[in-house]
Amino acid sequence: AVKVEADEAATSIQWSRLAPENGKPFNDPFAKLTQNQLSDLSYVVRVQRLIAEDKIKADGVDAKEAAGLARKLTTEGVDIGWLMAQRKRIQQIRGLQVGSLSKAIAKSLGGKEVALTGYVIPIKADEGRLTEFFLVPTIAACSHEDAPPRLQVVFVATEQGIVRPGKRTPVRVTGKVTAETTTRTTLNGNGRVKVHSAYKLSSPEIETFQASSQADRSPQR
Numbered sequence: 001a002v003k004v005e006a007d008e009a010a011t012s013i014q015w016s017r018l019a020p021e022n023g024k025p026f027n028d029p030f031a032k033l034t035q036n037q038l039s040d041l042s043y044v045v046r047v048q049r050l051i052a053e054d055k056i057k058a059d060g061v062d063a064k065e066a067a068g069l070a071r072k073l074t075t076e077g078v079d080i081g082w083l084m085a086q087r088k089r090i091q092q093i094r095g096l097q098v099g100s101l102s103k104a105i106a107k108s109l110g111g112k113e114v115a116l117t118g119y120v121i122p123i124k125a126d127e128g129r130l131t132e133f134f135l136v137p138t139i140a141a142c143s144h145e146d147a148p149p150r151l152q153v154v155f156v157a158t159e160q161g162i163v164r165p166g167k168r169t170p171v172r173v174t175g176k177v178t179a180e181t182t183t184r185t186t187l188n189g190n191g192r193v194k195v196h197s198a199y200k201l202s203s204p205e206i207e208t209f210q211a212s213s214q215a216d217r218s219p220q221r
Contacts, residue, residue, distance in 0.1 A: 129161025
């Protein structure tokens with residue numbers, strides 16, 4: 001892997017700096033759901049789509065489980081049909097909001113070199129070396145069935161490329177943060193998924209760490 005020692009003058013930032021809690025000024029009905037409800041809803045919608053595409057049987061095990069979860073959500077006051085009808089409008093509002101917020105946050109960093117530690121979602125490789133990837137804050141975000149929030153995804157491109165790190169191997173990327181939307185289709189355990197990033201790290205320096213605990217990160221030299 002490319003193990004470039006990060007510039008000591010760079011400022012290490014936390015992922016929360018890129019996605020402040022006050023970044024939700026509009027009434028988002030999905031924000032009112034619990035994590036369990038969001039997970040159940042995601043499963044129901046995915047199964048319904050697969051049935052509509054004739055990829056699974058309408059009376060199969062998955063379909064029956066999804067029907068049970070749909071009934072459970074209904075008893076909890078979740079209107080699945082209404083939420084799905086509102087989804088496109090909400091995505092448009094989120095897109096406008098995210099664009100405005102990411103520009104303000106990137107501007108607040110003042111064009112300075114910053115260092116961000118996270119995990120890699122591979123995008124593009126050239127001659128066995130990873131030349132494009134998304135940087136995300138947690139290991140789970142690399143394999144989760146749903147894409148991470150775009151304010152928690154950073155696009156990184158490097159001509160030199162790096163040896164692809166393991167899923168549990170953190171990397172530290174140093175560069176200048178700009179507000180730039182990037183969309184790529186990647187693969188995870190549930191097939192192809194679109195991932196959107198709100199930021200880009202330009203002129204990156206990349207340091208790969210040994211796969212170890214968060215408390216004991218030793219850079220590979």
